[in-house]
Amino acid sequence: MIKKEPNHRLSAEEYMIQQRGKAFPEYFFSFLKLYLQRFATAPILPPDDRIIRLKKDFSKITKNLCVKEDHCEENVGLVLVLSLLESSSRKLHFFNTKIMALQLLLDFSKYLTTDIILDRIVPYMLHFANDHFPRVRAELVRVITQCLKTIKSVPRSDANIFPEYIFPSLSNLTQDPSAMVRAAYAENIAQLAETGLKVLEMMQRSDLEEKEEEETDSTTFQASYDMELLSLQETIQQKVVTLLSDPDNMVKQALMENGITRLCVFFGRQKANDVLLSHMITFLNDKTDWKLRGSFFDNIVGVAAYVGWQSSPVLKPLLEQGLNDTEEFVVYRTLRTLQSLTELGLLPKTMLHEFLQDVVPFLAHSGIWIRQGAVGFISAVAKTFNIADIHCKLLPLVQVFLNKSVLQINKEVYLLNALEGSVPRKVFDYILKSNLLGRLFDTLQERQYMRKVYRNKVTYSEMDESMSQIFRKLSSLGMAEEHEDKVLAMKDYIIKLHRIRAGSSENEPRNGEEMNRPGEINVISVRAVTRRHAELERSKDSKMDGSTGTPPSRGKKKQQTLDSQTSSSMNPEWKSMFGSSDSSSATDSPKSKSIVKAELQEKKISSSTTSLTSQGSSNSGSFVTMSQGQISIPEGTLARGTIGAITQDMNKIMATRYNPCKLELRNLVHQQRDRYNDEILSKDLLIDDLSPWESQPPLSNWRPKGLLVAHLHEHRGSINRIQVSCDHSYFATASNDGSIKLWECDKLEGKSSINRSKQTINLKDGKINSLVFCEGSLSLAAATENNNIHVYKIESGKANAVNKLEIDKDEFGKVVDVTHYDTGAQSVLAYATVNGYIMGFDLRSNKEVWKLKNDPKKGLITTCAVHHSQCWFAVGTSSGSHVCWDLRFQLPITSIEHPMGARVRKLIVHPKEQSWIISATQGNNEVSMWDVETGARRKALWASPAPPLSQKQASNHSVYGMHMVMTDNNVIMLTASSDMRARFWDINYPANSYIMAPAAMDPGHQPSVSYRSRLIEGTEVIIETYTKKQTLTSEDIPRCGPDTPAIGHHDVISDINTCMASQCLVITGSRDGVVKVWK
Known part of the structure; x- marks a missing residue:
């Protein structure tokens, strides 16, 4: 080549x-x-x-x-x-x-080989350290840890590969935005530290072997090894401290469960105590993550074993905190930790005696695993004690919870077999939730003393009503006398656990009307907060209240206090621009036509003067007068009506220099205030004209006698909804026959010989499911089974269809309920569908204004209601959930679950209590009043033979319709049930309740019914009870003759309402299409 x-x-x-x-x-x-x-x-x-x-x-x-x-x-x-x-x-x-x-x-x-791994594989692995996929970065950490773990020899050129290449390349992973990557790094940091130490030891060993033949002083190499080891430990320490301080508990837990003991060996005893143990202790401050606390007690044994017995004073308060934890899983892990520390001899004998006092009562605990953990610790203690300590100190404590003597107490199996029965779980939970815990334990101690004094039959002293009710409940849950001693043995534990769960302690300060709760800030009490917002609604000040000669009400006093506090902390520039809360207009006062006219005239004059001063200020260089609420015009100036006089007086007022942006902001706020006041005025006038019912409520002693004044049978199908107009001049009924009928209230008082509906609207669109009046009762909206919502104008003599909403049944589901509210700017028709959609449609602009989606896990929506303040919306579901939505932010506020998961049939909002909703659920004729702010059930109505609020359903009858009436000084609930009876419930005076309209099939001389109130688990329950039939006298026996026709309903009463004519009338509608009017 x-x-x-x-x-x-x-x-x-x-x-x-x-x-x-x-x-x-x-x-x-x-x-x-x-x-x-x-x-x-x-x-x-x-x-x-x-x-x-x-x-x-x-x-x-x-x-x-x-x-x-x-x-x-x-x-x-x-x-x-x-x-x-x-x-x-x-x-x-x-x-x-x-x-x-x-x-x-x-x-x-x-x-x-190792050189190929370090030169050709590791660099390509570290290439993925900056990948944009979190799963890839997490997998990189695991893969490179396993890869470096297998190396057996390192070339001299790669001696510093860990401190100079590996860890710097992975340094950004400790601050990775993904918790998955940080958790993966925490899982493998201990193995990486061990591998780095192994490489350092291999290089030290090879250097010593090479220099032994040359007979060189080994102290030089030892010093180099110590320096490199210290550098490696500092590098790992930085990573570990960052991971131990991670905001995500998953990262901390991953570090503890994957090599915390190996890190102790790597750092040495001193750093294990200073670095690892000191950071791990802080994990117990997290009161929400019970898994993290349990993991702490699982892994603290290895750290304590390495640090030694010196760590026992530090561990003692941590173990005591674990024994009093709210989660039984953490308590069990703490007991296992105590057992391991005892077996390792890390706890002194005096400390074991103290822990025995806390652990022995767990032998009667309801949780079987806590009992097993307590037995394990006691057996471990028995193994370390001598015979004298066992018989003198250990057995007297344990013997109370044993049903037979045990010789070998150090055997867990023997001790478990000799234990007596535990306290029933339901009893333990009920005692833990009791609000009268102190009185309960005092009563239990008194009963225990009586049992010791009287050897035979014990006669206990009488208890008050609350204690008697608690003991009856405990007896029904299965508590016997032998359980009382066990509960007393766990007294300290139960009290501590009750305080922790309640979030309070004995020394918590209580000031004023309510306490400061953890995690909440009382903004009113924080005077240093500078207010940077302007109120649209400005309340009357104290001088205006005094001028009318009427003392300010309680609500106004509270508002004045709030205004004074916020005004004192308001930004001075804002105070001069917008005026304080004290200088406010009388927007809240009752409006009349003369007042409205005067206010509008004043507004015109003030706006003209403001425009004049603004024009003058623009010519003279950004000089603007004080805000409108702070202008002081002498009396009689307006009467003279000369602009020159106004200008002359206003020139005497101190001027303040503003930037143009502040001037624009001030004008914008005043413009929004005027707009808001106009809407409030128009809305109040509309309500005053259309609501004689609110101005003239029923008398405080109003009690309908159940006299039938009208029997209406024009509908051919079930009555589904009865709605009354705002002015109570007529009411509307919707039926399964597809028609809506309007009835005049004043013609149904029994004065007319023929009772007929005023108007009939045939929708010809299937059954009508829901009905509601809109726009001051000038319109009527009805939802049909074909998923259409029809809107009709009824202000003239004939109803005219003005709108038709076609709801997509496949996408949204069937419409189950409709309601309406008017904000002044919008007339919103709100409706809910079975698929969980809640939508609002503006009837004025003919467009959808908001859409919400309920969680499908809460069940299918069955009913809905909007609050009077128009700020929140509530729905009830088939699974017993009550979900509240904030209409301003369109977010779910809270969800309340029915204990039995019973279907919610009807939902209304309490007219007086601002945070209460009222729901009728399936079975037992149950009606519950829930506080959405706290999630508690405040009141309940119960017309069933089953025990109140019981877990079983003795009656299949349910409340289908309900209506709440507010009188001068009373609250009345009218309910219509599937048992064909209409009931009158007096909420404030339960004994005055009665069956207003019995069923048609009820006998003439039925058993007498009584009503009484009971407090059950913190809920006031009004219970209907039947007494025995009274013996009939000869005068009570009816004379021979034709039978009087029954006046009650023959079928399920589906809805109930009231209307005000010359007197208050009750309207009921049943499933057979009959409408009855009662007085």
């Missing part, structure tokens, strides 16, 4: 034949040449396909090249295939082929 004469040179093919068996092994001709030729001839495979082909043919390659894992020096033929792999790996596009390439590099490294 290097001969001068070209004619003397042979061809490449001839040289290959000549060197066959010499320079070219036999496998080159039989396999390698033909195999590599496939990748060089057309069609040329892309890099990703080459990697896939190599991965598929790897076993064939190793077989034909006769490679052996224990003879790496002979596997030189594999280097040619490695070149093909490396050239293709730098041009890959897909993450799966990149991971495949890393796996191939690792497989190739098992058959190649």
